[in-house]
Amino acid sequence: MENFYLFILMCIFFVILPGPDIAIATKNTITAGKVGGLKTALGICCALLIHTSAAILGLSAIIVKSALLFSVLKYVGAVYLIYLGVKTLWSLKKKKEETASVEMNTKNKFKSTSYFKQGFLTNLLNPKVAILFLTFFPQFVSSGSNTFLPFLIMGATYTLLTAVWSILYVYLINYINAFMKKPKTQNIIEGITGTILIGFGMKLFLEKSHN
Template structure:
């Protein structure tokens, strides 16, 4: 692990790139507030830890090598993202400026924590990432168990810190973000983004 500083630098640059987790955190921060956004981030971090353990145990390699398993995870993840985006857009049709109707936007019974967890876990691209990115920083011939765990935990913590800061910043942007019209517009945009990520994932080819 003599390349650990380089690993942290590359990880930070990759974390800055927006993806489905960022889109979901953005939407849930707008809809549920800072608490919902942070819960989403914690769920995504839990999914990353699951992928870390899967990489260590060799399950990620199995998913990547098996066309059937890769397709199952790919389409399940794509359908879930599209479902989240469509239900968000559908809720906007009923949204008004009254408090009672705003409750419809909040999608009663939906857990931001579980949304973040499932969105991350069902994305086979994360498994591919762990199997292609992490080995580049291993010493040739070294046992990958401890280094994989260390790098996976480091990547998770770095992502968690960045996303929590992002959610807090988004929540504190200003009073205009809390206006019903702006919230509905932002929710509509992030809903479309989630649908777009879902379609992109569905069209993803197995490496």
């Protein structure tokens, strides 16, 4: 493996770059607090470990090279992001109709069990992660060398950096939660994140299929 420190630096830029993972982590931290955000981050990291395993086994390369498989994964991911966005906006509409705040809090706690799944599926169904692993990782492997160990190290490093950033981000959002927990602020942010999720889904859906 070559230029490991450069790899780490590049990973940091990729990790902090706004995307579907950040959008869903923001939404869930706002709606369920620190616990919801951390569950989402755990789901994202578990999905990254699967992407790492797929890259090591060569499955990601097959997906990237197959126009059909890539398109299927792309559209499934796009539909899921749109679904999350619509669900967020719909829950915002329903929230405005709620009259009992205690009942609302009870429902939010009950729904917290799905936050891990949302983070997991948002990352797992994003074909751009597979592309990142298959195009970015090889740049740091010596020509002709075995890719198993380098890919394992890079995948674990990327996942660790994602975990660290996600935890810091969740705690930051939670720290300023006093402001964000104001009903008007929360409604505005949930509306924005719901729209962003739909936007990411539409962008993914409308992108040209990989050839």
